[in-house]
Amino acid sequence: MFALKGFSESDFEILRKHLVRRTVAKNEVIVQAGQNAQWMHLVEEGSVKIVQRTAGGDEVVLGAVKAGGFFGEEALLGDQQQYLNTAVAMESTTLMSLSKDGLQKLMVEAMGVGTKLLLALTKTYREALATPEQMAKVITFYTPKGGAGNTTLAVNFACQLARQRKKVAFLDCDLQFGNAHLLVGAPPHLNLARLIQKEETLVYDRIKGFLDRRCDVDFLHAPEQPQEAEMVSRSNLNQILRALGRQYDFLVLDAAPHIDDHTLLLWDMADLLMVVSPADLAGLTRLHRLFKVLGRLNYPKNKFVVLANRFRDSQQPYLAEFNKLPVGHVHTIPDDVEVAATALFQGVPFMLQAPTSGPAQAVADLVRQVLGEDAGTTAPQQKGGIFSRLRSLIAGA
Ligand SMILES: Nc1ncnc2c1ncn2[C@@H]1O[C@H](COP(=O)(O)OP(=O)(O)OP(=O)(O)O)[C@@H](O)[C@H]1O
Ligand SMILES: [Mg+2]
Structure with missing residues (x-):
């Protein structure tokens, strides 16, 4: 064998x-x-x-x-x-x-x-x-269904961590169509493709010139053009994650919806994998299929949090089904079109722009839970x- x-x-x-x-x-x-x-x-x-x-x-x-x-x-x-x-x-x-x-x-x-x-x-x-150094906690946001609110929740989550005085970097790993920059009102000139083009060695001293600080979070944006995604190899991504991991408390990663070897790296690197889904039939079907694949990868159940985004009370029956999934926790984020649209229009995440709104409170609650769990597992992760x-x-x- x-x-x-x-x-x-x-x-x-x-x-x-x-x-x-x-x-x-x-x-x-x-x-x-x-x-x-x-x-x-x-x-x-x-x-x-x-x-x-x-x-x-x-x-x-x-x-x-x-x-x-x-x-x-x-x-x-x-x-x-x-x-x-x-x-x-x-x-x-x-x-x-x-x-x-x-x-x-x-x-x-x-x-x-x-x-x-x-x-x-x-x-x-x-x-x-x-290297046997301590690594940042890696939180990957993934959705098996595009448009579910993955980027919205990842950006707001990162901002809320920063508001709790954590040192946070955000990597837009949706390499072809990443648009996290829009949510923080940034031009995407500094991005992963420029970094790979200009720098031969992907060490922190070289990477830091390509980071864009917004809402106290250091963003590394996705390439501007879909065809530039090809420039970013899996090993580039690995080196960048590793280099940033030594500098921050948290790395928040926005992953694209398809499954390829980049996605696998982002799942594998994650301490927590936030799976974003609408609480409806299409969402549930995709989650079942996704967890069949994830189930074969021998990850611990506590690695997964399902985020039922744009949640409405009428969706309770689907929530009951989500709770049967092999995951550590299911969290609901309420639907609020006005809050989400205003934040997007102004280029200011709702955590800052509308902190008392339903979605902002739900994200704040999620961050509290993650930090609470974090405090319980303070032993540094040593890797061989x-x-x-x-x-x-x-x-x-
Ligand atoms: N809780 C919410 N309530 C209302 N609207 C929301 C909520 N969360 C996200 N949205 C809206 O849903 C749309 C899609 O969000 P977003 O771009 O974050 O999704 P995504 O999964 O990253 O999509 P893509 O596949 O394009 O990357 C946006 O218009 C966003 O404002
Ligand atoms: Mg997105």
Whole structure:
């Protein structure tokens, strides 16, 4: 069995159909650092060493991957990825390999298994890039249905956290059609696409020049043009989240409604996933389908909060159904067209513009609950570095 977290025997049977088996000879170089990454490899038999060349040309062995382990996962995690390290067979070794095309076919055949695979790989990749420093709490807003109020609630939530003196950054990760800037009356000139174009290294000192401070929150806006979304790779996003995570108490992320590898990263990074939905039949149907996918990812139930937005009293029967979902909490935000429209028109979030309105009170209540829970879990989250990841690969063999 392979060391893919959360994979069952039957998941693996489905994955196997998309794998290509081949045997490599002792000392054969399987992947080379810096090469265009196209294949991820599982080791069926034998062993592989992972090496890095120093500037002086010496070879440093970072670790070994034995039967059951995998390497080269960066190939499946975004476009135009390069292998991070070189992998060399230590003996005659049988590999089971998955290409980018293979992953796409797997996604079509069994989205749940494909999603699970990406998540297992993300976790390893994330651990590889992580430093053992404390990270901000990450709150991702996601809706399976566009127009449900995701951005409205994310922006107001971030503003309310800032009003509670928290240090907050907001990332508009709806890369094609993000419009959080409209809600805070900002021109979107400083944005993610400009950042990626202008800066080679995505460290905080470089990122901070692209942040736009509104309502005491530092916003990193979405690209201005939908076609610019392509510039922002998954690993760019990962690096930005990591760099900002070290500077803030909270990162609030606005995710696009579709499910792709960017979305998976935003779900995975989240300490809390706020799922926004209307309390109606269309909303409920989509939530059921969404939670089927989420259910396969082995997240704890408390990670999820469902926000029944634009709630009206006549929708109580749907609320009862929402409460049956496998989530930590269901919260209602009342419908108030006038408050929402005025805030949007003036470019001032309703938390500031109409703090006593129904939606503002409901968001304030939500923030209170999140901060209350926060106080109960003060232990800093330590995440493993590359060496702990390699140790776990070896131990998992
Ligand atoms: N509680 C509310 N009461 C009334 N109107 C609301 C409420 N919340 C959001 N709206 C309105 O719903 C519309 C959609 O909101 P928003 O843009 O936040 O949704 P979204 O899910 O981010 O949509 P998109 O798919 O375009 O990203 C906006 O006109 C907004 O003002
Ligand atoms: Mg939106």
